[in-house]
Amino acid sequence: MSRANLLVTGLCAALLAVAPLFLNAYQVDVLNSIGLYALLALGLNLILGEAGLFNMGHAAFYAMGAYTTAILNTRYQIPVLWTLPLSAAVAGAFALAVARPVVHLRGDYLLIVTIGVGEIVRIALVNDVFGITGGANGIFGISRPTLFGVVIRQPQQFFYLIWGFVALTIFLFLRLKRSRFGRALNYLREDETAAEGSGINTDYYKLAAFGLGAAWAGMAGTLFAAKMTIISPESFSFWESVVLFMIVILGGAGSIPGVLLAAFLVIGLPELFREFASARMLVFGLVMMVMMVFRPQGLWPSRGGQVSLALLGKALKR
Amino acid sequence: MEEFFQQLTNGLAVGGIYALIALGYTMVYGVLKLINFAHGDLFTYGAYLGLTLLTSLALTDRLGFVAGVLVLALMVMGLVAVLGAILERAAYRPLRESPRLSAVVSALGASIFLQNTLMLIYGARFQVYPDHILPAATLNIFGLYLPLMRVLIVLASVVMMVALYLFIQKTKIGTAIRAAAIDQGAARLMGIDVNRVIMLVFLVGPALGGAAGLMVGLYYGQINFTMGWVYGMKAFTAAILGGIGNIPGAMVGGLLLGVIEALGAAYISIAWKDAIAFCVLILILIVRPTGLLGERVADKV
Numbered sequence: 001m002s003r004a005n006l007l008v009t010g011l012c013a014a015l016l017a018v019a020p021l022f023l024n025a026y027q028v029d030v031l032n033s034i035g036l037y038a039l040l041a042l043g044l045n046l047i048l049g050e051a052g053l054f055n056m057g058h059a060a061f062y063a064m065g066a067y068t069t070a071i072l073n074t075r076y077q078i079p080v081l082w083t084l085p086l087s088a089a090v091a092g093a094f095a096l097a098v099a100r101p102v103v104h105l106r107g108d109y110l111l112i113v114t115i116g117v118g119e120i121v122r123i124a125l126v127n128d129v130f131g132i133t134g135g136a137n138g139i140f141g142i143s144r145p146t147l148f149g150v151v152i153r154q155p156q157q158f159f160y161l162i163w164g165f166v167a168l169t170i171f172l173f174l175r176l177k178r179s180r181f182g183r184a185l186n187y188l189r190e191d192e193t194a195a196e197g198s199g200i201n202t203d204y205y206k207l208a209a210f211g212l213g214a215a216w217a218g219m220a221g222t223l224f225a226a227k228m229t230i231i232s233p234e235s236f237s238f239w240e241s242v243v244l245f246m247i248v249i250l251g252g253a254g255s256i257p258g259v260l261l262a263a264f265l266v267i268g269l270p271e272l273f274r275e276f277a278s279a280r281m282l283v284f285g286l287v288m289m290v291m292m293v294f295r296p297q298g299l300w301p302s303r304g305g306q307v308s309l310a311l312l313g314k315a316l317k318r
Numbered sequence: 319m320e321e322f323f324q325q326l327t328n329g330l331a332v333g334g335i336y337a338l339i340a341l342g343y344t345m346v347y348g349v350l351k352l353i354n355f356a357h358g359d360l361f362t363y364g365a366y367l368g369l370t371l372l373t374s375l376a377l378t379d380r381l382g383f384v385a386g387v388l389v390l391a392l393m394v395m396g397l398v399a400v401l402g403a404i405l406e407r408a409a410y411r412p413l414r415e416s417p418r419l420s421a422v423v424s425a426l427g428a429s430i431f432l433q434n435t436l437m438l439i440y441g442a443r444f445q446v447y448p449d450h451i452l453p454a455a456t457l458n459i460f461g462l463y464l465p466l467m468r469v470l471i472v473l474a475s476v477v478m479m480v481a482l483y484l485f486i487q488k489t490k491i492g493t494a495i496r497a498a499a500i501d502q503g504a505a506r507l508m509g510i511d512v513n514r515v516i517m518l519v520f521l522v523g524p525a526l527g528g529a530a531g532l533m534v535g536l537y538y539g540q541i542n543f544t545m546g547w548v549y550g551m552k553a554f555t556a557a558i559l560g561g562i563g564n565i566p567g568a569m570v571g572g573l574l575l576g577v578i579e580a581l582g583a584a585y586i587s588i589a590w591k592d593a594i595a596f597c598v599l600i601l602i603l604i605v606r607p608t609g610l611l612g613e614r615v616a617d618k619v
Binding site: 054101102104105106108109111112113115116117119120123124126127238242245246249250253278279281282284285286287288289291292293296297298 | 347353408409412413416417419420421422423424426427428429430431432433434435437438547551554555558562589590592593596597599600603604607608609
């Protein structure tokens, strides 16, 4: 990273870190939502952006994590933050089990299967599967998380919990992106046959991307459950998966700064449009179209990504 | 037996509607390799335009039921077709050479835009088709009762599907569409105007979707501005089930999905209705990764 980049990144991070001191509770809450979506989108970026696997059912893994936390906390009084690794494990294992038989499907077929999985999970939650999900009403009375003896309840406190986690995620995923693992995923995205030909175990890497991305969604689910203290199936609808999909593609698939920027735009813009009242989603849809028409490679494509995405487009058009 | 028959015919009616919408997905995919996520919303426009024209022009009062509904259907199909062509021009053509997923996001944006336009015009509440227009007659076939509306829906969708099939298989323009779907570059070299083919596909697909919207309005009597998501998702499932890009596949997939759903809701559980459809889809894709009638393509090197 060049010095100028480092400076700008540091400045943005510092600005964000002091933001809660100057903003009201509502504005901080919006930032918290952006943070949660950023976490989810970073996880999805591994699957969709880095490995090129069309996943439009990410909300299912998010729901798995949130419900794991909610059930363990309300039934067995396990402290919320202790359930983080369990949520990750449950969501990851679920993703592996689901993806195993379908991961070899071609792009669009995988897309509809993941949409289907997302819907099946949501319907299962509404129908109170195994009698533990609370049906359409969901689960309420999730306790507040405690960190180092401090009970986290204010939006400002959640801000530091969520964005601290985002920062950690960015650090880890940047390392991962530059590792052998990250290169293997990119190779897989660019040309699966060539990747397999050069000795990359494609099924293994595809499943690993799915498992890891889903585990991250699971942990975001834990944070969401802790923040809301009430969760219900409607928070994990098809719409959530679509929003996450749009964040990753709009930002520039495979680009971590792009995904963060897009999370700010996609979650933040509708809040800014509040003055348009009922027309704000209309404006949102229009902005989405216009942005894609003028920046088809995404707002902030990853370096070298422009070339490779163009190649990807050509390969898929054949 | 009685219930099985009722559910089967109901499933066929719903399946016919799914098939008509699925044809729009599959035709666009065949030529452009694009999932037109806004297609479900064009279907909703069909339902709303049908309602507006029906109430404002009072066609059925002037022309009688059969001629009135026919004229209405033609008007709705024409209007939605124009809308589809505009959509292609505005949201998809600029992205023709871009990464494929960018066009998907543009399509999702278009879908949100179209949906919210409808909400602003008509309001968020359910809209109700006037019920005195429909013949509430019931046919009696060997002791089994069958609502006339259901028969007409199945009949109309089958007629449109057959017409489309003949158009694609037997006419010169249909041949051009098939050629563009196989290889755009080669089609262009043969003197086919691929842009016109794409425009045509975006006229025919939405026209069928609009007709399906009108049918839903007439069949269920209630429409909502968000229903395009649900029907669109089901129809897309149907298109994949049959093998996307394959026109007979979309027809078979639609009818099959409708019947599976109706029987699943009746004999397994109504609360799990939507999940059953997706479970069947996943099982079929595990066995046949390119759908029921999809070609078995090996990955090109």
